[in-house]
Amino acid sequence: MKTIFSTIALFSAVLFATSCTEDMEYKDSKVSSVNQLYEPTDGKEVALQSSASASLFFEWESAKAEDSGSPLYEVVFDKEGGDFSKPIYKVLSDNGGSLNYATISHKTLNKIGAAAGLNSGETGTLVWTVMASRGLNYAMAKESKSLTITRLVGFEEIPAQLYLTGNATEGGVDASKAVACASPEKDKFEVFTKLEGGKTYKLVDRAAEGAKTFYISGNRIMEGEGETTVEKTGVYRIEMDFSIASVTIKEVSKMEFYFCPSGATTFELPYVGNGVFCGQDKVEFKQEGWGRDQRYKFLMTYADGSIQYWGTKNTTDSNPGAATPEDPYFYIMETPDNQWDQKWKLNNEFDGAADGYNPGAITKISVIFNVENYTHKVELAD
Structure with a gap:
C-alpha cells in the first residue's frame, strides 16, 4: 500500500511541475489600438511659452490588453505628412506611461519642433498619434491629428558660459x-x-x-x-x-575720460585688447570757492554717433581713499546723460595742475570690461 501511495505522489508531482512550467511560460499579451484621440483637437495652434509650467494636455481613449493588464502609452510625433514609421520624437504618458493622457511641457514641444526642422520662432505643423504596447507587442492608434506650434524665439538650454x-x-x-x-x-x-x-x-x-x-x-x-x-x-x-535669441552689435569709436567740473572729455582711452580701454594724461582739478573739484566719469561714443555715459555702480560722494582696484567703489555701469550724477572722485595725488597737490602728475586709467563686474583702475603713470 505504501508503494502505491508513493507512486501516486510521484505521478502527481510530475503533473504539477509540467502544469506549472506551461502556465508560467511568459507570453507577450496582445494589445488593441487606441480608437480615438481626444485632446488636443485636430489642427490646434499653440504659441509656445518659455515658462517652466507651460504645458499642453494630450488625452485619448484607453486601449485594451489581452491579459487585462495596463498598456503602456507613448505619444508619437512626426513631421507633417509623415506616417510614423520613423517618428521624430516619443513621449511617455503620465505616471511612467500607464495613464491614457500626457502632460507635455512647452519646452519639450519646442525640442520636438526643432527635431521637425523648425527654427527658433518659426511656425510649423506636426502630426501626432498614440502607440499602445504590452511587452513586445504594440499597436498604433487608428487616427492621427495635426498640431501647429510656434517655437520659442530663444533657447530652452542656455549656455552657462560663452x-x-x-x-x-x-x-x-x-x-x-x-x-x-x-x-x-x-x-x-x-x-x-x-x-x-x-x-x-x-x-x-x-x-x-x-x-x-x-x-x-x-x-x-x-x-x-x-x-x-x-x-x-x-x-x-x-x-x-x-x-x-537676439543680438545687438555696435562699433565703439572711442572711450574718453569725462571731467564733470568742465562738462567735457579731456583725454581718450584707446582700446588695448582683452576688453580693456586704457589711457593717460594730466588731470587738473578745478579750483572752486569750497575747494578743488575732482569728479569724473567716462563717455563712450559709438560709430553711429550715439553716446553712452559710464558712471559708478555703487552710489558714492567721496574719494576712494585706500580702496584697492578690486573694491566695488570702482565698479562701473551705464548711466544717464548728465554732467554730475553717478560720478567718482579722484584722490588728491592725481591732481597734476601747477597749483595742485601733485604738480605734473600723469594719471593712468584703465576701464575693464573682461570681468563680471565691469570696473576701472586709476594709478599714477610710470
Missing part, C-alpha cells in the same frame, strides 16, 4: 584662447572686443575643442556650425540675449 573664437577674433582659431564674454544678467552675454574685417568668428559654450556652437545671422543668434563675417575691422560691443 566665448568668441575664429580668425576674426583676438584669440584667433585656437579654442583655448577664445575670448570670454561677461554675463551681466541672466541669459544675457556681452563682450567688448576687436574683430578683424573680412574674417569670421563663431560663438562657443566653452574654450575647448568639441564645444557647442552658435553663430550670428543678422540680429538673431542661431545654433549650429555657421560663422559670422565681420565687414570692418574695429572694436565692437556685442550684446546677446539667449532668452529671445
Whole structure:
C-alpha cells in the first residue's frame, strides 16, 4: 500500500511541475489600438511659452490588453505628412506611461519642433498619434491629428558660459584662447572686443575643442556650425540675449575720460585688447570757492554717433581713499546723460595742475570690461 501511495505522489508531482512550467511560460499579451484621440483637437495652434509650467494636455481613449493588464502609452510625433514609421520624437504618458493622457511641457514641444526642422520662432505643423504596447507587442492608434506650434524665439538650454573664437577674433582659431564674454544678467552675454574685417568668428559654450556652437545671422543668434563675417575691422560691443535669441552689435569709436567740473572729455582711452580701454594724461582739478573739484566719469561714443555715459555702480560722494582696484567703489555701469550724477572722485595725488597737490602728475586709467563686474583702475603713470 505504501508503494502505491508513493507512486501516486510521484505521478502527481510530475503533473504539477509540467502544469506549472506551461502556465508560467511568459507570453507577450496582445494589445488593441487606441480608437480615438481626444485632446488636443485636430489642427490646434499653440504659441509656445518659455515658462517652466507651460504645458499642453494630450488625452485619448484607453486601449485594451489581452491579459487585462495596463498598456503602456507613448505619444508619437512626426513631421507633417509623415506616417510614423520613423517618428521624430516619443513621449511617455503620465505616471511612467500607464495613464491614457500626457502632460507635455512647452519646452519639450519646442525640442520636438526643432527635431521637425523648425527654427527658433518659426511656425510649423506636426502630426501626432498614440502607440499602445504590452511587452513586445504594440499597436498604433487608428487616427492621427495635426498640431501647429510656434517655437520659442530663444533657447530652452542656455549656455552657462560663452566665448568668441575664429580668425576674426583676438584669440584667433585656437579654442583655448577664445575670448570670454561677461554675463551681466541672466541669459544675457556681452563682450567688448576687436574683430578683424573680412574674417569670421563663431560663438562657443566653452574654450575647448568639441564645444557647442552658435553663430550670428543678422540680429538673431542661431545654433549650429555657421560663422559670422565681420565687414570692418574695429572694436565692437556685442550684446546677446539667449532668452529671445537676439543680438545687438555696435562699433565703439572711442572711450574718453569725462571731467564733470568742465562738462567735457579731456583725454581718450584707446582700446588695448582683452576688453580693456586704457589711457593717460594730466588731470587738473578745478579750483572752486569750497575747494578743488575732482569728479569724473567716462563717455563712450559709438560709430553711429550715439553716446553712452559710464558712471559708478555703487552710489558714492567721496574719494576712494585706500580702496584697492578690486573694491566695488570702482565698479562701473551705464548711466544717464548728465554732467554730475553717478560720478567718482579722484584722490588728491592725481591732481597734476601747477597749483595742485601733485604738480605734473600723469594719471593712468584703465576701464575693464573682461570681468563680471565691469570696473576701472586709476594709478599714477610710470
